[in-house]
Amino acid sequence: MARIIVVTSGKGGVGKTTTSAAIAMGLAKKGHKTAVIDFDVGLRNLDLIMGCERRVVYDFINVVNGEATLHQALIKDKNCSQLYILPASQTRDKDALSKEGVEKVLEELSKTFKYIVCDSPAGIEKGAHLAMYFADDAFVVTNPEVSSVRDSDRMLGLMSSKSRRAEQNQEPIKEYLLLSRYSPDRVKLGEMLSVEDVQEILSLPLLGVIPESKSVLNASNAGIPIILDEKSDAGQAYADIVARYLGEDKPHRFIEDKKGFFGKLFGGK
């Protein structure tokens, strides 16, 4: 049985797609057969960040509607043979997805994949609901600002009441906090919430802090998931996150100002 991970946030533009691409690649590179699904119907972003936009023939909606088989629609990643991408449709609207359709696709994927990563659209409407409905684990991507934290809280509430696990009285979805676009200098200036602030408000286990980093934009322009840029701080942050998720004990990094003396000595700790 596959483990279904939803990458969600409520608020838009916080780094869900960046995170989905990075962790899917990270899990695949560790040898786990992984599929990553773009639930953002109508926008189609994931294939750009994964650098496979020119190889899209069929998409998620085609599979849901029976117009293509899963096998036809899945795109094999060019960097990692364990990773497959199921792109969203750019031409349909979000009503094209149904709970039954999504369930069918996830069930079929579950037969052969170890992890299924669902890149949720922003908001709390249908698309975001479907992306989280069948999840086992939730990666809640939050930026260190009040509105993002509040939206994450809202999303957590929905997951605890409107998911399949909640409706069937099963063990709840396992929720993890990913604090993204963090910059210690701005926290120091009081312009951003600190890790402790966010954790106190959300009371969630912290899976990792991803620093604000120019390398993210460069990577996404190049169509390469940031985790493959092993020199970048954001890439390392995602590598840590994948390792922690898989049970490795890694101390948290990127919380303190990296320009400090000790930071330089210990590689950004």
Next chain:
Amino acid sequence: MSTDDQTTAYNAPVLEFKSGSFSVPALILSGNDLQLIEQQLQDKIRLAPEFFKNSPVIIDLKELTRQSLNIDIALITEIARKLGLLPIGIRGGTLQQNKEALDLRIPVYSNNSRTTATGTQIATQTTPDVSQKKDAVPTAMVITQPIRSGQRLYAHGDLVILAQVSAGAEILAEGNIHVYGALRGRALAGVQGNTDARIFCTHLQAELISIAGNYKISEDLAKTIYNKPVHIYLKDYTLVIKEL
């Protein structure tokens, strides 16, 4: 009464319409086997005969409708009456069922009319669940998960929360409220008018607190009690907040 000398007769009003809100138990059906329903209902009533005797009840058909199971309104109301209940309405039924009900002069309530029901659930498809016995009388509702922004929780008795209540969440209880964690949202105790209801919490950061309709908003709360363990009660219609 009237002292004017006009010729038209003046009658003092003998009636008026007022909206009221009453707490009525809902009988939530999840199966349509009449024999099973009768048997399980009888078992439940036996647990608290005084509680159910002549009790008004709303028959909730939402789950049946969801499962496309039909049930005859005349027959189900007859069963309820036979067992001493007084059905005063249905909700969540199909158009056909609504019509049947109205033909029998039984009111039809809208599904989302803010439920005042105490939710006595009857599961007739699965094997009877013994744990449901506790539904018969409202006792404390105990919640161990955080109440998140946008969530709303209503308890017919006391409400005990062993986690945080986020900003933007709302908890309501007809009885007392206890929050063992940060209370950042809105907390309303004694919502059916119980002025003896109280609120207890370990970390007061609430957006609003209210007892029997007497409320204070975050701005009214003194800084000295912020994030403190407190006990809130009503004295002469004003809220008193005491540090614990």
